[in-house]
Amino acid sequence: MSKITDAREALMVGRRSDGSLVRRPLSPHLQAYDMLQMTSALSITHRITGAIWSIGMVFLVWWLVAAAAGEASFNGAQWFFGSFIGVIGLMGLTAVAWYHTLAGMRYLYWDSGRGFDLPTSYLTGRAVLIGTAALTALTWLIMLITWI
């Protein structure tokens, strides 16, 4: 028996209909999905936005630590967030945060055992996309009104 380097491999040995052994793909296996489908595209987007939000958490920690460290370091952090790259980054993070929040609500709704049929999945999927655009626009509108 070949050495198993990954404990999951013990569960991933399958047989084809002709009896030959085959290594089953890891889940979630992207190659099995058509990424133009809304259901799978929104699913992987939820994971990607979740990963990107960890960068947002680093920014929040930086902002708080800079505020605690004193006025000079706080002004340095504020300068970055107000710079061109900072504003673009924060705009992206706002959209990412709202998408992950709204798609997360969709997952909680699914966890209740409802909304799995295709028409409802597409309806809630579209609601997540429209909601993300609307809430991102609203957040930056509030920011611009405060800024001016």
Add this chain to the structure above:
Amino acid sequence: MAAPTIRSLRSPLGRVRGLGAAKGGTHHWWMQRVTSIALLPLTIWLVFALARMPNATWQEATGWIARPFNAVLLLAFLAAAFHHTVAGLQEIVEDYVRGEMTKMGTLLAIKGACFLLWLSATLAVLRIAI
């Protein structure tokens, strides 16, 4: 991917028995849901609160953080958000990283980094608020 070879007379079930954990496999999943429910109101509050102070001076920002209501919610947000972040990143690593040592190394690095970030932010809020 090369097809695996099995040089054993033991059945697939016999070979996998004892390799998995079982008994309790839902805690990670459940805590991900619990923290997500907690983060729902906290995120909405934090995003709109931060959106209303783009040009805050140091005095205004620390004054806002120092208010007990804001400080408590910030501490709650940090705890729930980092728990949720670690759990989510762990899920991604477990899905895509192959090899037990690489996987464990990545997971320990992520958990260590997130723990230090959470401690730093929590200390910062406490230092400003107290």
